[in-house]
Amino acid sequence: MSIVNVDSEGYLRVDSTLLRLIKLLLITSIFISISFAAISSRLFSVIRFESIIHEFDPWFNFRATKYLVNNSFYEFLNWFDDKTWYPLGRVTGGTLYPGLMVTSSIIFRIFEFIGMPIDIRNICVLLAPAFSSLTSLAMYLLTLEITSSSKNLKNKKTAALLSAIFMGITPGYISRSVAGSYDNEAIAITLLMVTFYLWVKSIHLGSIFYACLTSIFYFYMVSAWGGYVFITNIIPLHVFILLLMGRFDYKIYTSYTTWYSLGTLMSMQIPFVGFLPIRSNDHMASFGVFGLLQLVLFANYLKDTLNPLKFKKIMLAFSLLITIIGLSSLILATKFGLIAPWTGRFYSLWDTNYAKIHIPIIASVSEHQPTPWSSFFFDLNFMIWLFPVGVYFCFQDLTNESVFIIVYSVLGSYFAGVMVRLMLTLAPVVCVCASISLGRLFDIYLDFKDTLKIWYESESETATKETKEVDDDDEDVKDSIFTLLSKLTVVLTFIYYLYFYVQHCTWVTSNAYSSPSVVLASKNPDGSQLLIDDYREAYYWLRMNTKEDAKIMAWWDYGYQIGGMADRTTFVDNNTWNNTHIATVGKAMSVNENKSEIIMRQLGVDYVLVIFGGLIGYSGDDINKFLWMVRISEGIWPEDVNERSYFTDKGEYRIDDMATSTMKESLMYKMSYYKFADAYGTSDPIDRVRQQRMSSKYAHSITLDTLEEAFTSENWIVRIYKLKDLDNFGRDLISIGENERKNLSKRNKRMISRKKPNLDLRV
């Protein structure tokens, strides 16, 4: 028998193994294309710039990875870093999530082992794109698991494949996983999806095997990202809601208890997490549900043995007792400090004004701002309006798995609405929901079997009975054409939306998310690309021209970059673990030279680095961040620093001649505008960020006595100052400067006055 046959009725019969083979081939090729799309759309920055680590945090991760590759794992875990947070240092090994570094160092070792040594930097740069293709695979499995267990959504693999491609290129996920953004989220989202898939699978099957796998991936997730708390809370919530719906069964019991006990034990092996899972309130929900499950199990047993009336009475008394004991013990334990209260970041999710009032350092991060609707559309495109439809379909047949999706969507959309960065956790569930709705649509409207059948039948009928019932058949055919037309309208519009989605994603990725922010891209007047490479220029200068143990003071945003690129000691960095230390640096920047010199000498500063964008109009500079320095240091020293005094009487934030005296005297201001006038010759200098014009005379009068300019980058973005050594005769540096200016000023004045008429004539 051959593989393809034509049977007696004229149907084509194909051998099932061949069909399966074709199916496999098709799915594999689809996956290869999805991976290709996912990876290649993340490579814009590598192609445009070069293989470079982006932004801030990735620089630290990169540095830590290099340390891990060069030292042993145990040395890494015990790593005390004396090059940051000078003079305190940081117990880095115990205060980081090692998952990312371990992953890339393992990949590095594997490549080395098979004889393909690859530079660790390239592995770090390309880790995120590689994991993104795994994420789409996990997405496929998750959606397949959800759709296959419900009767209405049991529609082959359309939805699952759609979700994979959605996830592969959605900007909401790309934003954190372009090549070079070597951050925890790069692998964490993959792990999140795998964990969720395994969880759904294990609750579906009630299998210990899958529950164990869930906890193993949960452990991996804990080791990789602080956002693991999301899993720690969403799984118990899912189980809790299932219990409320009266869906308790042994499958749920088995998978939850296995996951909880193994997962908690394993997560405690991470040094940074330690005993948090049994001591912090963030984890209490999972513990509570664990206890509740035991009680429900017990109640189930009682229900089988006792008569209904007795059972009811016992249950009532029992549940009352449990609630009271549970609540009071929770409160007591919190009060006596056995359980840590909620962490500040967690608090700010619920009480949205909390961070603004109590933790300015959290509020100062732009990622912690609420999300406007345009960001949702920007990151998710048309999936955002398919999202509610998917939720609707999940309700249509309410399996345990779809309850999970519902819980996830409601919670995820709330969190994403409160904090921009949590868009990342929302994006996967949006992909699932959108693909479920689109999958159903395509299932209904891409099905042309009926139409074809009617045509075929009418043709064969007209061939046999020529005269009878022709009108009726015609009607049928007409109808079917109309149906075909309507189906085509729907299908074509939606295929167009898909095309639009791809266009949108590519555009967003290329324009918004592919800038390394270490190298800035700009356009020349003639349209050609201009790269502004001031950061690397300055960091390289530091690396080459300063002593190896020089201490650089800069605002915390640049701490990781200085550590990673310049390899010099910093005072504060993006880890922000010590608010007082940050406030000290903030105070040194915001008070006048006199007071600042004292702070800097106490800290042991050698160089000060500021970012200044006024010359070329780079808005992310220190003068714009200055208010946060003031605010944070005001939180500690309200008597020395006062935010109000940096604003003019009219409440304006000015930096020109009208600026307040506190502003003009502050070290940050002086460092930014020192010699700014020289760049403009005799004309008035203009700050292109604040759009304010200083008078030339005033701008020339800005002086610095305790610091001397050591380096200013090509576009003035980075300016580095050296703290002058103490005077040999013990004189005050500021008074020396004043005396010198007094002696100079007569000649200078004469020169200026002599020049003036010429100037006027020229104009």
Add this chain to the structure above:
Amino acid sequence: MASHSKQQALQINDKNYKELINNEDFSLVLLLTASNPQIGCVLCTEFMPLYNHFAASYYENLSKQGSDQKVILAVADFIDSRKYFTELQLNNVPKVYYYAPTAAKQMVPNSEFEFVASDPYRQLVTWVVAATKLSPELFKLVEKRDYSNIALNILIVVGALGVMYKGQKKIVKMIYNQRGWQGFSIIFVILFTCGYMFNVIRGTQYIKTNKDGTNEYFIPGHQAQLGVETQIVSAIYGGCTLAFILLTDKLNSMKNKRNKNLVTILMSVIIFLLYSFLVSCFQEKKIGYPFWLLKF
């Protein structure tokens, strides 16, 4: 003067202000405000309860400690004391002034409070203590126990419990109503994806009116948003959701083929129009967005 009802700040009006500023025994902390909504002073309305609480705490502490009163806390509202305001030559409110004894006649305050964004209560106390040299103990916040509020809460809880007991079955039915939860979740999701939380947290204004009286419905940029934007966009999402559900779920049960086809086409046209409107809205938010479906 000091013998007014001791629980709140002294209200000043056109009649009694002369008496107040002519007194020679007390120093004066004075809040000048305009609570009239027509004037539309947001800071005034925000600051007023705080100041009242401050004054109430002060008098409460004073009576508790039994010490002599040296400072009068007073409020002057623009509606009641226009004369005083003109004499002070004020052109903006709110202001908090401190006058040493006998200084009020000269109108020029000895010290003025500077409004700050963070923790205004503490700032106010620090300032008053610095000006009056009184002990900060006097200004410690006294939480008033509002018994009527507590009683009301108890009543509500009891009432709710009663209703719950009476209508047990109905409530249980409501709780277990799948449709209700479905609608609730969908509305919830749409609301949050339309930037509702942004409006709540930032307290954005509802609509922007230009100088020529026209309204603006969208502000460009991801940093700002108007209240009306959320409403427009959530209406679009809602419309799309409904049309999509009709297309994929409800139409299957329709018997008449012709009508079914008509509705199908109609729905996809509606979705197309709504979506293209959404894209054009987005173009207003993101200047330079190159794609569009239909230009509105």
